[in-house]
Amino acid sequence: MERKSAYRIAVLGATGAVGRAMIQTLERRNFPIESLKLLASERSAHQTLTYNGSPVEVEVAKPESFEDIDVALFSAGASASQIFAPEAVKRGAVVIDNSSAYRMDKNVPLVVPEVNPHALDGHQGIIANPNCSTIQLMVALNALREFGLEHVFISTYQAVSGMGQKAVDALKDEITAWSKTGKVKSTIFPLASQDVHYPMAFNVLPQCDVFLDNGYTKEEMKLVNESRKILEIPGLLVSPTAVRVPVMNGHAESVAVRFRDAVTPEMAREKMRAAENLVVVDEPSQYLYPHPQMAENTGDTYVGRIRQDLADPNTLLFFVVADNLLKGAAWNAVQIAETLIARA
Amino acid sequence: MERKSAYRIAVLGATGAVGRAMIQTLERRNFPIESLKLLASERSAHQTLTYNGSPVEVEVAKPESFEDIDVALFSAGASASQIFAPEAVKRGAVVIDNSSAYRMDKNVPLVVPEVNPHALDGHQGIIANPNCSTIQLMVALNALREFGLEHVFISTYQAVSGMGQKAVDALKDEITAWSKTGKVKSTIFPLASQDVHYPMAFNVLPQCDVFLDNGYTKEEMKLVNESRKILEIPGLLVSPTAVRVPVMNGHAESVAVRFRDAVTPEMAREKMRAAENLVVVDEPSQYLYPHPQMAENTGDTYVGRIRQDLADPNTLLFFVVADNLLKGAAWNAVQIAETLIARA
Numbered sequence: 171m172e173r174k175s176a177y178r179i180a181v182l183g184a185t186g187a188v189g190r191a192m193i194q195t196l197e198r199r200n201f202p203i204e205s206l207k208l209l210a211s212e213r214s215a216h217q218t219l220t221y222n223g224s225p226v227e228v229e230v231a232k233p234e235s236f237e238d239i240d241v242a243l244f245s246a247g248a249s250a251s252q253i254f255a256p257e258a259v260k261r262g263a264v265v266i267d268n269s270s271a272y273r274m275d276k277n278v279p280l281v282v283p284e285v286n287p288h289a290l291d292g293h294q295g296i297i298a299n300p301n302c303s304t305i306q307l308m309v310a311l312n313a314l315r316e317f318g319l320e321h322v323f324i325s326t327y328q329a330v331s332g333m334g335q336k337a338v339d340a341l342k343d344e345i346t347a348w349s350k351t352g353k354v355k356s357t358i359f360p361l362a363s364q365d366v367h368y369p370m371a372f373n374v375l376p377q378c379d380v381f382l383d384n385g386y387t388k389e390e391m392k393l394v395n396e397s398r399k400i401l402e403i404p405g406l407l408v409s410p411t412a413v414r415v416p417v418m419n420g421h422a423e424s425v426a427v428r429f430r431d432a433v434t435p436e437m438a439r440e441k442m443r444a445a446e447n448l449v450v451v452d453e454p455s456q457y458l459y460p461h462p463q464m465a466e467n468t469g470d471t472y473v474g475r476i477r478q479d480l481a482d483p484n485t486l487l488f489f490v491v492a493d494n495l496l497k498g499a500a501w502n503a504v505q506i507a508e509t510l511i512a513r514a
Numbered sequence: 515m516e517r518k519s520a521y522r523i524a525v526l527g528a529t530g531a532v533g534r535a536m537i538q539t540l541e542r543r544n545f546p547i548e549s550l551k552l553l554a555s556e557r558s559a560h561q562t563l564t565y566n567g568s569p570v571e572v573e574v575a576k577p578e579s580f581e582d583i584d585v586a587l588f589s590a591g592a593s594a595s596q597i598f599a600p601e602a603v604k605r606g607a608v609v610i611d612n613s614s615a616y617r618m619d620k621n622v623p624l625v626v627p628e629v630n631p632h633a634l635d636g637h638q639g640i641i642a643n644p645n646c647s648t649i650q651l652m653v654a655l656n657a658l659r660e661f662g663l664e665h666v667f668i669s670t671y672q673a674v675s676g677m678g679q680k681a682v683d684a685l686k687d688e689i690t691a692w693s694k695t696g697k698v699k700s701t702i703f704p705l706a707s708q709d710v711h712y713p714m715a716f717n718v719l720p721q722c723d724v725f726l727d728n729g730y731t732k733e734e735m736k737l738v739n740e741s742r743k744i745l746e747i748p749g750l751l752v753s754p755t756a757v758r759v760p761v762m763n764g765h766a767e768s769v770a771v772r773f774r775d776a777v778t779p780e781m782a783r784e785k786m787r788a789a790e791n792l793v794v795v796d797e798p799s800q801y802l803y804p805h806p807q808m809a810e811n812t813g814d815t816y817v818g819r820i821r822q823d824l825a826d827p828n829t830l831l832f833f834v835v836a837d838n839l840l841k842g843a844a845w846n847a848v849q850i851a852e853t854l855i856a857r858a
Contacts, residue, residue, distance in 0.1 A: 348689075411819070462718060475729075
């Protein structure tokens with residue numbers, strides 16, 4: 171990407187939870203913006219959002235919307251990405267796509283800037299932003315890669331905002347109904363599009379996204395496949411369980427990693443403290459460890475409860491938390507744009 | 515224990531969440547009762563509870579309270595157990611103790627009736643009820659023991675009722691405050707007795723009970739030590755992470771088990787379907803899997819999401835759920851009493 175003093179930015183899916191977080195992140199990181207175009211589908215457009223205090227009308231996305239755009243941040247779902255990303259690239263924009271559409275495409279870099287910024291070199295116009303639960307795991311694992319990552323067991327505690335603003339509203343609705351009646355009701359969980367729904371309030375559901383034929387969910391397989399691609403370890407073993415919990419915002423992950431070498435918690439803490447944008451919060455005697463509300467509204471990844479497996483000196487256990495809308499989506503996307511500029 | 519047509523029962527800690535569940539379980543399982551004495555501390559006594567529709571006054575517990583008692587169900591904390599269990603045994607009662615006081619005592623059987631009923635033989639008056647998160651894990655693992663249990667990775671999703679009725683009330687209080695103000699507040703989580711508290715509403719906290727010097731919590735070490743004792747596998751490797759979630763009732767567990775032998779999900783399902791009081795709910799195509807609200811108010815253990823590790827044919831992953839106040843405490847205690855009678 172060409173170096174300029176300011177850039178012409180478009181946000182596709184601007185009215186969604188991640189789209190709004192993208193706009194806020196551009197503000198918060200003081201991104202050098204010449205112009206900002208907000209785009210959405212016919213159904214969601216014609217609202218007015220604000221950027222740095224100024225109103226910006228949301229326009230209906232069309233192929234021509236991407237004329238004269240330097241960077242387009244996409245968060246409108248995989249089918250919108252498949253329609254508009256080639257159109258945007260054809261018109262000279264770089265697309266940073268938060269959907270799953272291109273993540274496993276071998277011609278598309280899948281990037282966590284703290285982990286594999288070099289993957290941006292030679293991109294062909296589309297750069298994929300990884301899945302939320304993958305990004306925070308990558309920031310933590312990358313800090314430990316020199317010990318030889320072999321096998322990762324991960325159980326997630328995922329916030330409902332990962333399903334979008336409608337899921338946040340649905341959980342609020344369930345809680346309000348419970349406050350009035352003392353009874354739980356079902357709304358849209360675990361997936362709006364399926365026939366069967368369970369209560370999410372005061373419950374946990376071991377289903378994030380749809381089931382695949384192998385008995386794993388799509389969310390679980392993203393943890394496997396995206397981790398291998400980002401870390402560039404095709405043989406990395408990942409054993410994932412993805413679970414939705416009644417948290418508005420902030421994903422947590424219970425992780426056990428077997429390394430090639432023996433690793434003490436102190437060795438791990440030292441590497442993790444030195445890692446960029448990874449905050450070690452690990453003082454059990456002071457009751458300090460990460461939890462979702464600690465991470466909320468920040469772009470950092472938090473790690474704690476770092477301890478050696480009781481049986482295996484080559485295995486460490488820890489707990490990782492990040493804001494899934496920020497580091498897990500919008501913040502990482504804007505960081506990708508910044509990294510592209512820095513490497514230009 | 516002597517065979518009789520009906521028994522003289524005492525419940526110590528009758529006013530607590532588990533104590534009340536013990537009374538309900540005696541009713542629901544139609545336990546043969548000649549007389550029921552409800553006991554509590556001076557602070558909690560003098561209330562009137564009901565058993566099968568009849569009022570029963572809660573008396574202050576004294577050593578003499580256990581005269582003429584056949585079976586005493588204890589759930590009043592470890593220090594109360596240490597004071598009253600020897601007194602009750604001296605007076606001829608069998609004590610079934612839900613506290614942690616005697617669980618690891620080598621002269622005390624630690625029993626899950628579906629798993630190790632034989633451990634009751636030759637007891638010396640005290641029988642320990644395992645910790646809630648251990649019991650449901652045992653029911654699931656025992657079904658698979660012939661494949662050779664080697665290493666268990668477990669991450670828990672534990673309900674607040676495991677901390678007692680005051681924690682249920684505290685979470686309700688947090689939710690009510692949030693409904694009115696839109697803000698979360700801290701009450702007593704993760705532990706009433708410590709200085710630092712975090713919000714539990716819309717949050718997850720990787721701390722159940724106090725931290726030990728090895729960086730694990732007491733709850734995590736219970737999973738390790740109690741599992742080894744109940745399964746009678748001293749070398750069983752257990753890698754535990756215990757996490758509190760904003761669920762009123764029902765613990766969930768994400769489990770990965772490495773076996774000596776290769777095991778397919780179908781082999782595991784067949785063994786689990788044949789196991790007593792273990793319900794296999796595992797039809798992802800029908801969106802069927804266990805979740806806490808499915809288990810609530812039942813004495814069964816539920817298992818689903820049974821799948822082979824993507825990398826290791828000797829490792830299976832699954833998700834286990836049970837009502838922590840029932841199978842995890844009161845129900846298991848009453849089952850122990852029934853098993854004692856059946857084996858008398």
